[in-house]
Amino acid sequence: MAKSKAYKKQELGNSQLKMTWIKLRENKLAVASMFILLLVCLVAIFAPLIAPYDYTAQNYDEMLMFPCLAHPFGTDQFGRDILSRIIWGSRYTLIIGFLTMVVSCIVGTALGVFAAYYPKLDNPIMRFLDIFSSIPDMALLMCLVIILGTSMTNMIIALGIYYVPGYARLARAQVLTLRDEEYVEASRALGASDARILLNHILPNAMAPIIVRFTMSTGGCILESASLSFIGLGIQPPEPEWGLMISQGKSFLSTNWYYSIIPGLCIVLVSYCLNYLGDGLRDALDPRLNY
Amino acid sequence: MLKYSIKRLCFMVITLFLTTLLVFALLELVPGDPARIIAGESATEESLAAIREEFNLNDPFFVRFFDYIRNLLHGDLGISWKTRQPIAGAIASRLPLTMIIAFWGVIVGTILGLVAGTVSAVKQYSVFDRVLTFISLFGKSAPSFWIAMLFVLIFSLKLGWLPATGSYGFVYWILPVATIGLQASSGITRMTRSSVLEVIRQDYIRTARAKGQTELVVIIKHALRNAFIPILTQISSSLTEYLGGTVLVESVFAIPGIGNYVLDAVQRQDIPVVLSGIFVICAMCSVVILLTDLAYALIDPRIKATFGFGVKKKKKAAVAKEGGNK
């Protein structure tokens, strides 16, 4: 009995991806989150088909209408349908969140790997990043926005810069630990080149914590981007960005609460799902990982 | 301990200096002619030249940077381009508000987070634990300005208990503090939970139980103190985050704090205000980080041992060796 169990485990162990998926599947919240996120992605992709109205169409006959059958989430002060605007706005949220993470993940990991592999570069790179991360997030972002100006690309660059040090530190720590593992020593002893060791042995094993960080930081990044738009330093009107919609609804809070509360709920939903998925991934990839 | 403190202090000053240099250099990159920003679009060439002279804009980068540092050391934070008023005075009148809101918010968050995190660690996997995890993730997932608006909607507009905006005394600070408290507590709850979970599996917790100690004392005296280093890191990073990030809450509640001041300056491209505002925020954060570092040494004797008293340590090591070989 015991033997057959052990065999089974070994068979599954052949593919780390499969194993992770099996463990992740046990976590119902994480799976549900993943489905919700997929749904949001689909909504963003098919926004033109799904949105019941044109998100820019103003209708002065239907200004500030409370949620009703024709407008499930109501209308704003120009009579634009809030549901349609939220559906289109999901594109901003997802694109900013995802692209920022891709940019900062690639740049940060590369910097971290360089720092770990070339001791001469280690101190200059890491100290420079330390100084960057010693500035509180909103202060740094405001500083970057004043230089870059407000546009979606610039916002992605600013947020990307803000997230680089975290990835660099994580990647550096991973490489430094993995570099001394026996199997890496072994392949070095066999005469493998630095690049080969890095690509074949170290990076694949360093991926787990980086993936988890990616998932969780995307949630944080969506909040930051909404915050920037909220204080007028991000996406500019009349675009239907969620943070911006909350900001616009602020003046109507006493009369039309749904205007800013509903876009906020959407942010919460997406960010919740990313966090739960991140938690689930962390447990599935390695329960001992601790953030 | 003294040596350790001095070392940390030097480290702090150097970091702060380099941070200022970085921000100063970054703000050089702001597009547009500073003189034109100051004087406005319609200014003549002569008045632009006069302004360049007045604000020393013609000097090379490092001359201006060291002028700025020299003025900083004299407590002079520069002059606003737009209002032509000294920045130090404006910041001094706004700083206390930001500090009150950030500090009290984090204190409230710490109390909530410590209690909630400990309880959910001790009752791991219980319904209580799950509910708390859900709530704390809410704090992490919801934007602070949105939580603030939710509070305004509920407590000011619907219930009418508290004022919605402004800053004229204690009652006006309750909602901002509650907003920051709720958000800060989410991180602290999560960190406390995972840290306490790690610690209560340790052998010394079992030793304490085997002594016949009550569960409450075991948790507070033995577990929490050992779990506190990562929790303290979390508290400190929340504090630095909110010292720099009250701008979101300030803008919802229309509080004239330092965040709103800098935000205004960013929108009007008032570079000296942005520079000095960020400098003050960074300086406060550096102090918080310094105090955290010192607190680590107070909490954990092992950290103190790596720095403290050279001579005494050697003597003790010798005693330990003798005892061990007996």
Place this chain on the structure above:
Amino acid sequence: MNKDTILSVENLVVKFFLRKSTVEAVNGVSFEIQKGERVGLVGETGAGKTTTALSILKLVPNPPGRITDGNIYLNGENLMEKSEKDMRKIRGNDVAMIFQDPMTALNPVLTVGDQIMEVIRLHNDLGKFEAMDKAKEMLELVGIPGERYLDYPHQFSGGMKQRVVIAIALACNPKLLIADEPTSALDVTIQAQVLELINNLRDKMGMSLLLITHDLGVVAETCDKVMIMYAGSIVESGTVDKVYRNIMHPYTSGLFNAIPKLHEESDRLEPIKGMMPDPSDLPEGCAFYERCPNAVDECKTKKPELKMVEEDHAVACFNPIKRGA
């Protein structure tokens, strides 16, 4: 049970309820310890020794562990009926425990003095300064200078830490001392010292001792009685004299054969083949069946009970080793 019996464990069953399986850690263990008696509990890692010991203090981590059956009598009082509050009065006072790893058994952020004083003040009505004096006294007793009272655990070596743990355990003069592999985490040279210290102090203070170990040699030196545990059950027990001279259970014999003997010419040790069965998936019959050289058909389907084979010697086996065989 006579009045000299200090501890009596009857049919103790402890299970750990995990998400997917139930681990049967202790399966119906019964034994007695008399006043002043020294009992060794021997078995390999995972046999349920520590769980048995923790059950006596009712400190089995719950969840996931639970004592599902059995009674434990301490001085004739049933511990299973005691409230948590009453148990706290017993822990550290009547029954004290020394843990396996001194490196982790002490709280790193409290001074050793504080940690000794804690147990003294919990069970004695002493003021702070009296308790402090008593704690210093305890330190001296285990061979550590009293002035090291204010030192932290990281300033001590492994052996010294174990001395502190012993000082904590003995501070309230317990009637029963449980020592859970007190030396296995220490250097070989320190092991003998610590063992000697425990032994001397036991003689001085006259308490009963339950010594958990996997070292049969230590038991021979220290104990009056021995119990061999395998997969949560006691398979052989008796006085050290009787058991060591007349090994009856194949598992006990296997343990002895795995010890190198200097006076015998032998090229290699004889390890016990195979591994202990998964405690979440115990076989129906004897747990040792698959590894047993003496196994008979009966062993596969029926679980052997612990039966007296001679005075002060019991064995749980259908086909025990015959003397001289």
